[in-house]
Amino acid sequence: MKNVTDPTSGKGIVKNSRVKKPIIKNSIIKNREELLSHGLVKARKSCLDIIEYALNEVDPYHATHRAVQLHQEILIVDNQEYDLKTIDHIYVIGAGKATFRQAQAMDEILGDRIDEGVVVVKHGQAKPLNHIKILESAHPVPDQNSFEASLEMIRLSKKAKENDLVICLMSGGVSSNCCYPVDGITDADKIEMNRLLVHCGAQVTEIMSVRRHLSKIKGGRLGLMIQPATCITLTVSDAIGDPLEWNADWTHPDSSTFQDAVxxxxxxxLWDKIPARVRDYFSNFTKEKETPKSLGNGKFQYCMTIKTIDLWKAAEMQSKKLGFTPYLLTSELKGESREAGRVLCSIAREAHKSHKLFDIPCALIATGETGVRIHGEPKGKGGANQELGCGACLDLTPEENIVVGAIDTDGTDGPTDYAGALTDGFSVNRAQGMGMDFHRELMEHNTSELLKNISDIIYTGHTGSNVNDLVVILVS
Incomplete structure (x- = not known):
């Protein structure tokens, strides 16, 4: 037992340093009434309840408070102690779609001990904090704010000296929120590269491998700038399998190579489509262009406050409470979004038809990250989870008691303001009744408009979190 400072009151209270801060359940889905106005209402409600419970369980604010405590002048991070009396200055840096809630917690925990802090989030997420400046930039394609924000990260990193402490907050979205191109590559080149990469259908780790080799801060390069200061990286995982290097991209050595990117x-x-300067850069390898494979004897600690397992475990737990036997189909969901949805739903249809695969009623759960490959100009807007939900219901009939919920846990699926989709066997018929060709709208990537028209789009606003995508299929 240790005497630990209560992060909300600042008063010393006696409790175990690893005790969990109580989680207050929030209503996250804003348009529940609309989503429950049609179709398989009872199953749709259960699906939304499972999704909402899971989102509450992966709130980075509470996770940061669980991982980090302050006991007088001793900072405890994942059971590792730091004597702040030996620290000259504390700096907080960070970027990503889950970092505002992390920053909010660190602002409360450290308070006036923070000498300076800058954290970058997606447009629309920022709120003022007392000791950390919050900047906004674009996602999934960077804007000018992204480049200006990266200069702030570099400035603070280089400002840190040997007896200083840098706390680095990271989550998914960092690659767009902060960009700083290598010499010879322009800001416009980086923007075009991001646009090409997010539309090509590549896996996230493949996209990041390319980005790292065009960046002065990614792939551990910012970690080199932070040395010789001590650096604590707090991450919220959005990568399949929770690999540390993909989640601590600024401060962790890079395992991918220059040739991997090519x-x-x-x-x-993409080789013939990328900007000429980028193609020239990748055509001429030099040793200096490779990302660091080691950070030497640097003083680094890494703490993953939320893992992807926390997401599907929460969905599993709530499914049981609602009377559905949960089955994790995969925690490594990948591939073309609409096709992944169709395959997942074919498994649900077999379970509904034969009752041989799973105990009915059941909840089939999948987490991961699918992608959308776009050829030419899309008709409208959409996102991976919206396409997955649309693909999943293509073969469903109203007689099948199957509901599909698919969301991006940060609340903004792709370049849209919507989290995902909630579909069932009535979805295609509803679209047809409105004169819409469901399949054609899906193939033309116009899923946001399609789902809005049939009231099957999920709206949460920014959740403050960013783990994996979550798919919940209920078979009643």
Whole structure:
């Protein structure tokens, strides 16, 4: 037992340093009434309840408070102690769609001990904090704010000296929120590269491998700037399997190579489409262009406050409470979004038809991250989870008691303001009744408009979290 400072009152209270801060359940889905106005209402409500419970369980604010405590002048991070009396200055840096809630917690925990802090989030997420400046930039394609924000990260990193402490907050979205191109590559080149990469259908780790080799801060390069200061990186995982290097991108050595990046560009047919300066850069390898494979004797600690397992475990728990036997189909969901949805739903249809695969009623759960490959100009807007939900219901009939919920846990699926989709066997018929060709709208990537018209789009606003995508299929 240790005497630990209560992060909300600042008063010393006696409790175990690893005790969990109580989680207050919030209503996250804003348009529940509309989503429950049609179709398989009872199952749709259960699906939304499972999704909402899971989102509450992966709130970075509470996770940060669980991982980090302050006992007088001793900072405890994942059971590792730091004597703040030996620290000259504390700096907080960070970027990503889950970092505002992390920053909010660190602002409360450290208070006036923070000498300076800058954290970058997606447009629309920022709220004022007392000791950390919050900046906004674009996602999934960077804007000018992204480049200006990266200069702030570099400035603070280089400002840190040997007896200083840098706390680095990271989550998914960091690659767009902060960009700083290598010499010879322009801001416009980086923006075009991001646009090409997010539309090519590549896996997230492949996209990041290319980005790292065009960046002065990614792939551990910012970690080199932070040295010789001590650096604590707090991450919220959004990568399949929770690999540390993909989640601590600024401060962790890079396992991908320069040649990997070149191969990925060829693999997805991008080599002839990328800007000429980028193609020239990748055509001439030099040792200096490779990302660091080691950070030497640097003083680094890494703490993953939320893992992807926390997301599907929460969905599993709530499914049981609602009377559905949960089955994790995969925690490594990948592939083309609409096709992944169709395959997942074919498994649900077999379970509904034969009752041999699973105990009915059941909840089939999948987490991961699918992608959308766009050829030419899309008709409208959409996102991976919206396409997955649309693909999943293509073969469903009203007689099948199957509901599909698919969301991006940050609340903004792709370049849209919507979290995902809630569909069932009535979805296609509803669209047809409104004169819409469901399949054609899906193929033309106009899923946001399609789902809005049939009241099957999920709206949460920014959740403050960003783990994996979550798919819940209920078979009643």
């Amino acid at each position: 191969d990925i560009l060829h693999r997805y047919g």
